[in-house]
Amino acid sequence: MHALVATVVHHPEDARILHRQIRALLDAGHTVTYVAPFRECGVTPWDELRSIDVPRASGRERMASLRAARAVLAEHAPRADLLLFHDPELLLALPSRRPVTVWDVHEDTAAALLTKPWVPRPLRRPLGLVVRSFERRAERRMKLLLAEEGYRSRFRRQHPVVPNTTEVPERPAREPGDDRVVYLGHVSMARGARELVELGRTLRPHGVRLDVIGGADARVRPLLREAQQADDLHWYGFVPNDRALRMCAGATAGISMLHDTPNYRHSMPTKVVEYMAHGLPVVTTANPMAEALVTGRPEGHAGRVVPFGDVRAAADAVLELRGDEDLRRSMARTGHEIAQTSFHWPVQARLFVKQLEEWVAEASGPVPVVPRPRPRPQVVERDGEHTRPTREISS
Template sequence: MKKIRVLHISTAHQPQDPRIVFKQCQTLADEYEVFCALPNADPSVAPDIHFIRLPYYRRVIWRILITCPLILLRCLPLRPKLVHIYVPEFVPFAYAFRLLGAQIIYEVQENLHKKMHLKTINKGRFLQKAFLWFDHLARQNFYLIFTEHGYLSTYSQLAKPHVVIYNFPLLSFLEPFRRPYGPNPTHPSFFYIGWLSFERAIDTLIKGAALLKVSHPNVAVHLFGQCIFTAELLEAIPDYAAVRDSIHFYGYTDQRLAFPKSAGATAGLALLKPVGDYPESYPTKLFEYMALGLPVVTSDFPLYQDVVERHRCGFCISPYEPQQLADALTYLIEHPDEAQNMGERGQRAVEEHYNWRTEAEKLLLFYKRILYRN
């Protein structure tokens, strides 16, 4: 039997985006013919998915004027039965597929109603009004997927069914990077993956590392992710000069190349400040560290505490207190047996509760619900 054709579209995500490519598209590929339009798409990463390569523009205005019309040109002839979109700027263009009979899913991966003011680019009055209009159109006419339950406090009175599908780890993806817990006590290291910004407590991390270096001069912190700040702002952080040689910035890195560096790390770091939608959103990296068997150090938000303290797999601290960070890291360095136990408890928690398996089932069920009711 010929598979139903579905299409995933983003103008902004990375070509190896773990959720879009390795979780959602590959989950669907067993039952559907999956096409995926992404900037700089790389067909080699998932041979069972049909990739459509798009140009990448950092500014939303160019995505609207160039990328979105290009998507229509390349993808309308595919005549998919369902189109799954990930960015608000494509919402008005999705109506072209709807006119051809396709069902549309709009996925909300961040609560821009609470986060727009944090943007360093793609902000301003015009874009904010455009987002509100796009968002209203999606609420009234499309099916919605949310990556966090907390977003439902903003997104109420939806016209069509919705589902929450958490971005929990895909264990088969992380399996090649799992190693027995074995940090180097004389050269301790810490691991971070994700965007880097002041909202994500880069200043607290650097100040905490400086405090830690007094007692552990060989400490190293490995940071994988794009920096959303200038070199001048980084240099202006007090104590940065003292830890310059200990903080290693790798920039955006494919996870398959970054995660090997977690082997031998003392802990995984996931500090965020209480701004935007962070307090109501799980940081995916938290569960990835747990899946890798690392103890975690994260923010003291109730949502995070419910995971970390319940499973006793790390520390929740104030994202504004470098001394608390230094104390937590010192404890993990100096108590390796307990740190290992924390990592093992976290790993069990992910295997039992916080993994992609149950989310994949929700995704497949939601697709069936949409396609077969129409």
């Protein structure tokens, strides 16, 4: 089948969109046209897919991007078998003529609005109610995929879940070392930007460097630049997921300092799974899903859980791991085992592709059975009478 995949909000090299879902479609033999903000993000698309550039939607500057996306989708959607889009904003840009349409629900958008700095505070809750109404309308008009089991309660119908798992190597590239910790993922205030800066400053006198790998919100970038100039951390900016994971290998621990916000309470932080998959002990705040994964599994503990906002506790956990090689290696092995057993993406990839194929097949309907034409009987004249010859039954 031919899949049209679209995003105007996410980076074109988003791990879930490109490295997992599009890769899975290509590996299954399907063709993909990818609509994304390539030029604005400085990305060169893969040769294996057709790419269409659109402006990126960010902050309050979204209308130009949506107008461009509407034109592109109106042109290309009728020629595709499937339209898979990743942003709630694109609900406003869908063409009337389109194939099987699937919204991949990445987050709890209404809850996320409560922490978006570009949304005026008095409008956050009212806009959340508008988003909920759009969600109810969407599930009546299209197919939905959910990134988390915890998103099911937002919808009235049952929808398949494609969790944010990751490619788990047979064995980690390196054992965890003792001189640096890493943060992987987008950086925002709600994801612990201030805590990361303070953590880097606290660890530096102990000879432990904090590497921050990921893009950042506009209001956070000056904070990270100042911390880098002060040598409190090393900020790499956005790095494609496959390369970013290689950079993480060998760190003492992977850090997650998420705040206690509604959007994160029922979400599994993908970075935690990725740390474990690549042999890093985890130091995370007490997000319920992360805590259950890191310290609540029968296989054992894969790291340490610290209170929300408690940088001192996070630093103490890192220093404990730095000073105890056996402990960090044991936690790294446990985390890798859990990830390999329960969060290996290829298993989900097959289910993801199969679900899309089934939806397209359902929309196409059953293959019509064309009846074989009955031979027209010939009239044979015999002795002045008309008779019909016996018809042969051919195979």
